[in-house]
Amino acid sequence: MTSTIGTDLEFASALVRMSHLVQRVFADVSREHDTTPQQAQLLCLLIGGPVGMTELSRLVNLEKSSLTGLVDRVERRGLVARVRDSSDRRTCRVALTPQGERLAVDLHDEISGRLDTLAEALPDGDGERLAAIITRLLAQE
Amino acid sequence: MTSTIGTDLEFASALVRMSHLVQRVFADVSREHDTTPQQAQLLCLLIGGPVGMTELSRLVNLEKSSLTGLVDRVERRGLVARVRDSSDRRTCRVALTPQGERLAVDLHDEISGRLDTLAEALPDGDGERLAAIITRLLAQE
């Protein structure tokens, strides 16, 4: 069928291994920047702008109580700050500090870079095709 | 430059979100079977047969010392056993117990099932195409 040396992985298996690969890139890059994958993920999510705790916990798929600790640790490192909102005094939006912003962008660029490098080695058009299919896949959510 | 036509995600972004999706499936299914994603991953890896600690640590991308603890916990639950080898008394191969085997297969089937379900909703041939591209991607390792 397809001209790979062996046989193609089954669909589920392919997805799992791919995920494993992405996780490893995350782990490697995080470590090189002296942080953890979880903290890196958090920082990258905040690049788009401050986010509230509840919304954040949905984005990273964590219980709110788990998130509190994660944000605590990242805040202790001076990478984010809890910004209180005057309109609703319960909420606090988590925002990157300048230092956190730099780190977040570095992490994001490095991770994207490594993944894109993988795409470059693919046959022409495969990268776009892959992204397109995944986009359709995620649309089912 | 990379003209992501319409709403297609960029390559790296697509991979990261895909990974996130897989992780969530793993987390959900693991929880439903009263275990953790890490332990589930370990169990599934052992379906093919017993594996030594060093080889295992390579497969799950963990330090050997971390793996010792993980195997300890899974062994305490009676799901695996450390089988000592007579030819080399240093090594121990980690093997599934009957109970562990059942759980491992259940986890594997359920996870594969959910991921395959996603594929079914895709346009014809997209699933195979995705698996094929990922297979090529992983071949670069």
Add this chain to the structure above:
DNA sequence: CAAATTAGTTGGTAGTACGAACCATCGTCA
């Protein structure tokens, strides 16, 4: 205004992960 809801934190417990130091065994080679 009281009751129900929402946003986030606290405290307790178990699990995850690392590095450095360590023990035992194996293979080698002098």
Add this chain to the structure above:
DNA sequence: TGACGATGGTTCGTACTACCAACTAATTTG
């Protein structure tokens, strides 16, 4: 044969991750 380096795993100490139940404070609703 016996010292020695390499290999396979474990132990220890530390920090982080993650959950649940219970909680406080502020908001919304009846």
